[in-house]
Amino acid sequence: MPPVALGEFELIHRxxxxxxxxxxxxxxxxxxxxxxxxxxxxxxxxxxxDTLVEGVHFLPDDPADSVGHRALAVNLSDLAAMGxxxxxxxxxxxxxxxxxxxxxxxxxxxxxxxxRHGVALIGGDTTxxxxxxxxxxxxxxxxxxxLRRDGAREGDAVFVSGTVGDAAAGLALRQGRISAVGADAxxxxxxxxxxxxxxxxxxxxxxxxxxxxxxxxxxGGDLGKLCxxxxxxxxxxxxxxxxxxELRRAVADGHRAMALAGGDDYELLFTVPPDRCAAxxxxxxxxxxxxxxxxxxGTGVRCDDVALEGEAGHGFDHFREP
Ligand code: ADP
Ligand code: MG
Numbered sequence: 001m002p003p004v005a006l007g008e009f010e011l012i013h014r015x016x017x018x019x020x021x022x023x024x025x026x027x028x029x030x031x032x033x034x035x036x037x038x039x040x041x042x043x044x045x046x047x048x049x050d051t052l053v054e055g056v057h058f059l060p061d062d063p064a065d066s067v068g069h070r071a072l073a074v075n076l077s078d079l080a081a082m083g084x085x086x087x088x089x090x091x092x093x094x095x096x097x098x099x100x101x102x103x104x105x106x107x108x109x110x111x112x113x114x115x116r117h118g119v120a121l122i123g124g125d126t127t128x129x130x131x132x133x134x135x136x137x138x139x140x141x142x143x144x145x146x147l148r149r150d151g152a153r154e155g156d157a158v159f160v161s162g163t164v165g166d167a168a169a170g171l172a173l174r175q176g177r178i179s180a181v182g183a184d185a186x187x188x189x190x191x192x193x194x195x196x197x198x199x200x201x202x203x204x205x206x207x208x209x210x211x212x213x214x215x216x217x218x219x220g221g222d223l224g225k226l227c228x229x230x231x232x233x234x235x236x237x238x239x240x241x242x243x244x245x246e247l248r249r250a251v252a253d254g255h256r257a258m259a260l261a262g263g264d265d266y267e268l269l270f271t272v273p274p275d276r277c278a279a280x281x282x283x284x285x286x287x288x289x290x291x292x293x294x295x296x297x298g299t300g301v302r303c304d305d306v307a308l309e310g311e312a313g314h315g316f317d318h319f320r321e322p
Contacts, residue, residue: 006098008126015107016091019121020114026088026122035122037088043140046084050074054096054131059174064102065109066193067133072113074216075137076197077266081214083147083206084139086117086199091124092134106133117199147205147212147270152230156210156271158293159280161198163244164219166191168262169251180250187246195266201287205270208279212270220260220312222269224301230271236260236293236303260303261312271295 006014017030028036039045052058052071072089079086091110095103114121119137170192172178173185180188198214205212213226219241227234241259248255272280280289301308 006100011098011103012124012126015103016093016121016124016126019091019107019111020089021118021120023087023118023120026120029120029122030124035088035090037122037138040140043142044146046079046082046139046141046146047136048075048078049134049136050078051092051132051134062174062193063109064105065112068106068109068111069113069194071133071135072110072119072137073195073197073266075135076113076117076119076199077195077214077216079137079139080198080202081147081212081268082139082141083145083202083209083212084141085203086119086137086139088120088122088138089114090136091121092132092136093124093126094129094132094134095126096129096131117197141206145206147202147209149211149213149226149229150231151209152211152226152232152234152271152295153273154232154295154297156273156295157277157280157291158223158234158236158269158271158295159289159291160215160219160242160269161201161267161287161289162265163242163247163259163288164215164265164267165247165251165255165259165262166244167195167264167266168192168218168258169247169255171264173250178250180246184246184249187244188250192264195264197266198268198287201268201283201289204283204286205268208272208276208283209270210273212268215263215265215267215269217263218261218312219265219269220301220303220308224308226269226271227295227299227301230295233296233298234293234301235296235305236301238304240290240292242288242290242292257312260308 025038170188
């Protein structure tokens with residue numbers, strides 16, 4: 001990579017030499033040509049990569065610690081949706097400039113989340129160009145226990161964790177498209193800036209859910225993907241959608257649409273066979289989950305008998321014509 005003011009080696013060592021948990025299964029971390037790790041016996045590796053580009057996935061004035069947090073959180077959420085426990089991650093960082101205040105905040109936001117989930121940064125790459133953060137995460141799941149998108153069957157119940165639409169409202173607030181004040185504004189902004197990956201719920205769902213996906217592009221669109229993978233359709237009950245009081249107050253008329261089409265919530269959307277629904281209600285004491293609909297034969301997602309179309313039906317797509 002081209003030289004940067006701080007020095008590439010110095011920068012890596014200072015900000016990314018020790019991020020997250022120290023783990024016995026990391027035999028060699030940041031510093032050599034490759035990391036060496038020891039995967040556990042009897043488990044398969046779950047791996048995912050997600051990239052955040054400035055101006056596309058985050059706003060240029062988003063706080064640096066939020067960018068660090070989100071870059072890891074969106075990846076942890078992908079593992080949560082598989083029922084996997086995250087262990088290690090790699091960071092590919094493209095920087096427009098070496099702003100030490102920004103780097104400090106970014107590394108701190110990432111390290112705090114990594115520490116809480118016991119994951120270790122084991123390597124990466126640093127280069128210059130438009131600010132882009134790409135994280136690759138690796139985790140474990142026992143053989144045959146992973147949650148997939150393709151297991152939903154007719155008659156299964158559809159559930160979602162937490163509340164949906166808040167992150168989209170938080171983004172709209174930052175962009176001045178809606179208004180809210182005080183604690184409401186703070187809560188919605190926080191849902192966008194600091195999504196919490198549902199790792200514990202994913203693990204608990206291993207023996208309960210028939211299919212699972214995380215809500216990154218919008219509930220309707222992500223349910224559509226799950227249905228397509230499973231070869232089924234789904235019916236949603238609009239009144240059942242979990243909408244926070246903050247979102248109801250901030251978006252009086254459009255909160256239903258935002259709950260269906262808004263992205264970036266990183267909640268888990270999953271299906272459960274009828275005989276296992278009681279087990280889900282028991283999980284609800286740990287993580288809030290809401291029953292929102294039912295899997296049927298056929299294709300496509302309907303809400304209150306109306307087929308979802310447009311953004312609610314397809315979710316966000318970088319390459320689709322608006
Ligand atoms: P190489 O030239 O062999 O690819 P680099 O000079 O790119 O190695 O990286 C040196 C070491 O620093 C490697 O262990 C690499 O994994 C690590 N590294 C580079 N950039 C990052 C980063 N942004 N975060 C974590 N580790 C990094
Ligand atoms: Mg090398």
